[in-house]
Amino acid sequence: MQQLVKAERFCLSGHILAKVFGLAGLLLVVPHAEVITNLGSVGQTAFQLSMAGGGVSDILLGIAAVSIYAYRQLGVKAWLLFMLPTIVISLGSELLGTSTGFPFGDYSYLSGLGYKIAGLVPFTIPLSWFYVGLAAYLLARVGLNVDQKPTLLRHIGAIALGAAIFTSWDFALEPAMSQTAVPFWFWEEAGAFFGTPYRNYAGWFGTSALFMSVAALLWKTTPIPKLQKPQLTVPLIVYLTNFIFAAVMSCAAGYWIPVLLGVVVGVIPAIALWNMAQPVLMTEETSNHLPVIPVKQVAYK
Numbered sequence: 001m002q003q004l005v006k007a008e009r010f011c012l013s014g015h016i017l018a019k020v021f022g023l024a025g026l027l028l029v030v031p032h033a034e035v036i037t038n039l040g041s042v043g044q045t046a047f048q049l050s051m052a053g054g055g056v057s058d059i060l061l062g063i064a065a066v067s068i069y070a071y072r073q074l075g076v077k078a079w080l081l082f083m084l085p086t087i088v089i090s091l092g093s094e095l096l097g098t099s100t101g102f103p104f105g106d107y108s109y110l111s112g113l114g115y116k117i118a119g120l121v122p123f124t125i126p127l128s129w130f131y132v133g134l135a136a137y138l139l140a141r142v143g144l145n146v147d148q149k150p151t152l153l154r155h156i157g158a159i160a161l162g163a164a165i166f167t168s169w170d171f172a173l174e175p176a177m178s179q180t181a182v183p184f185w186f187w188e189e190a191g192a193f194f195g196t197p198y199r200n201y202a203g204w205f206g207t208s209a210l211f212m213s214v215a216a217l218l219w220k221t222t223p224i225p226k227l228q229k230p231q232l233t234v235p236l237i238v239y240l241t242n243f244i245f246a247a248v249m250s251c252a253a254g255y256w257i258p259v260l261l262g263v264v265v266g267v268i269p270a271i272a273l274w275n276m277a278q279p280v281l282m283t284e285e286t287s288n289h290l291p292v293i294p295v296k297q298v299a300y301k
Contacts, residue, residue, distance in 0.1 A: 004068055011065035012234065018058035019245040026182055027252055055184070056114040059124040059131075062238065066131035069234045074224045081218040082137075083130050086211040090129035093207040094121040103203030105196075106188035113184055129208070132169060132242050135235035136270070137162035137212045142227045143273025155216055161269060163209040168266020169243050170204050171258040176249030194258050229277040236274045243267055 070079035097104040098120040113122035140162035141147070146154045174196040177184045191197030243266065247259045 001072070004072055008065055008068040008072070008234070011061050011068065012237065015058060015061040015065055015238075016241050018061055019241055022055070022058060023245060023248055026180075026249065055112050056124055059113075059128050062242070063127045063131045065234070066134055066238060070134060073227060073231055075222075077222045078219055078224045081222065082134055082215040085214045085218070086130045086133055087126040089211040089214065090133075090207060091117065091121060091126040093203070094125055097203065103206060104200045105191065105203075107178075107185055107200075108188070109185045110183060112182075128242075129211075132239060133162075133166050133208055133211065135238040136166040136169075136208070137215065138227065138235045139232060139239065139270050139273045140165060142232055143276040145276075145278070147224065147226045148278075159209055159212045159216060161273070162212050163205050165239070165266045165270050165273075166208045167201055167204040168262040169239070169246065170201060171262035171265070172243055172246035172250050174200070174250075175253060175255035175258055176246045179255065180249060180253045194255055196258075227277070229274065229279050232274050232277050236270060239270055240267065 067079065067083070070082070074082075093103065095118060096102055098108060101107075109116060109120065109122055109125075114124045116122050137158065141158040144154050144158050144161070146158050175194055178186055179195045187195065187197065189197075191200065193201075243262065247262065250256075250259050
């Protein structure tokens with residue numbers, strides 16, 4: 001198990017570093033052609049490779065970190081019962097969207113995110129829906145104490161909050177990925193909300209609410225362990241890392257309002273839910289390892 005923890009930390013650290021290097025390249029190097037020219041042939045080749053595969057490596061490291069985390073904390077069955085439906089549902093939604101315009105609007109993916117399934121959707125896209133989606137849903141589910149008090153209202157609240165937090169990531173992501181100097185997808189017609197159609201966010205909310213609902217139903221057949229606050233640190237880091245990357249890109253391009261909206265609807269609730277989660281509870285096993293403090297005997301007359 002210790003080896004899995006090390007592998008999880010390695011992948012998570014790599015995921016964060018990939019975001020940092022990606023920001024440096026997109027914000028500091030790309031806008032200054034003279035920097036690229038001065039890199040020399042080897043440096044230019046390395047930069048081109050990083051631009052071509054950096055986004056793919058970033059997402060693969062993210063899914064590796066979250067998959068190991070889910071395997072350790074939830075168990076293999078619960079992990080797969082979330083991951084597989086999420087990938088299938090999000091891929092179906094993306095293929096439908098890029099083919100018909102429903103539910104997101106008329107858009108197309110460019111290069112930079114890996115091989116395109118059916119020539120339409122990069123294979124990394126449904127993977128990113130999984131690992132950020134799981135982070136958002138666990139924050140909502142554990143923060144609302146669903147597994148300790150599994151009422152219908154709490155389940156619905158966790159799905160709604162999880163989908164809202166997940167969709168809030170896209171408030172920062174859309175300008176960064178479609179309106180900046182190096183876009184990864186484009187809209188056939190500019191939408192009313194800073195270049196993005198309003199229906200795109202309804203599509204994000206609906207798709208994420210659907211796969212979170214499926215996971216909630218499937219997890220009833222295999223109850224997940226009752227997670228506590230320290231065990232939510234990885235989901236919080238994953239969510240904040242991905243949001244901050246998109247937010248910095250969008251703010252650098254002047255898109256402050258979508259980012260602020262994402263902070264209000266996504267980041268603040270995510271941190272609040274993490275803070276609401278139960279701290280480590282005392283168990284019989286942990287109490288047996290506590291040191292015994294002798295009590296001074298007092299003689300009474």
